[in-house]
Amino acid sequence: MSKTVGDTLIGVLDDLEEAELKRFKRKLCDRKQEPKVRKGNVEKADPVDLVDLLTRTFTEDGALNVAIEVLGAINCQNVAEELIEFKKYKHFVDHHRTALIDRVTHVEPILDRLLEKEIITVNAYSEQEPKVRKGIVEKADTVDLVDLLTRTFTDDGAVNVAIEELDKHFVDHHRTALIDRVTHVEPILDRLLERGIITTNTYSEVRAGKKKQKRMRELFDGPVKACGTKGKDIFLDILMDLEPWLISDLKGE
Structure with missing residues (x-):
């Protein structure tokens, strides 16, 4: 299956060094052309959030062009060339993805x-299934949110979606915050290996990641996703032991 624009952009930004990603964000906010990206929206954004912001602001094709422009401006020309090659060989349906979705x-x-x-x-x-976009719900109050749910999923469907969200495990519900804010990744991997939640191969693969956010994302997308409620309970116990202040903050304590 061919990679989407979003997947490709996330992969490229994920591979940037921390200093390069910081320069990318700064140069992105310095662009004079409209629409502009505000500094406050990108400062704490990881590659996934940043790509989401780019595609919402510029559309997918526009996000690709802006990323190429900014990467060139911060002297990451080799990375920009990767995106240029991807753009050159995009399939017709990939190239017109936004128009096809809309029309x-x-x-x-x-x-x-x-x-x-x-x-x-x-x-x-x-x-x-129908999906709800993040940008639509962020500022919605309770009445607007219920109206959106019933229009999108019907009355019965809205109830099922609400139950599903309420039943989410703590670590799934706070996935983004945990990826962004966990600091003790290697000790967590050690504990997960000891408890049999991950294998030696998975331990080595995740540990090889350049940045802690990438290692945590791989952990979530692989073993944590597959280990079921019992495994997630163990993962949460480990987090409570190694990251007590973070977990307390997420619980609102």
Whole structure:
């Protein structure tokens, strides 16, 4: 499966050194062209949040062009060349992704054809659910949020979505904050290995990551996602032991 613009941008920014990422953010905010990005919106953003901001501000194609421009301006020309090559060989559907998302009307027949041709599985066909965008809900009050949920998912669907969110494990609910703020990554890996939550191979792969945020993201996307409630309980116990102030803050204590 070909990588999306978002995946590619996240990978590129994730591989930047800390000083390079800092220069990228600064130069991004210094751009004179509209629309502009505010410094306060990027200061604490990790690569995932930064790419989300770029695509929401400039669209996917625009985000790619802006990233190439800014990388060139901070003398990361080799990285900019990677994006230029990606842009050159983007498939038609990738190149026009935003327009297709906005303008395609016959979604169900398309899903039927994809299922017939075995491009998607029955499970994937069944899981095509409506999604709520982060930017729409951030400033919504309770009434607006309920209205959005019922319009998006119907009354019964809204109830199910609310139950699902309320049932989320603590570590899933605070995934972004934990990725951004956990500092004792290696001791956490040691404890997870001791408790049998991760294997020796996973331990080595995650530990090889350049930055702590990348190591935590790999931990969440792999073993933590797969270990179930019991494994997440153990993970939380380890976090409470090694990062007590962070967990207390997230719990609002």
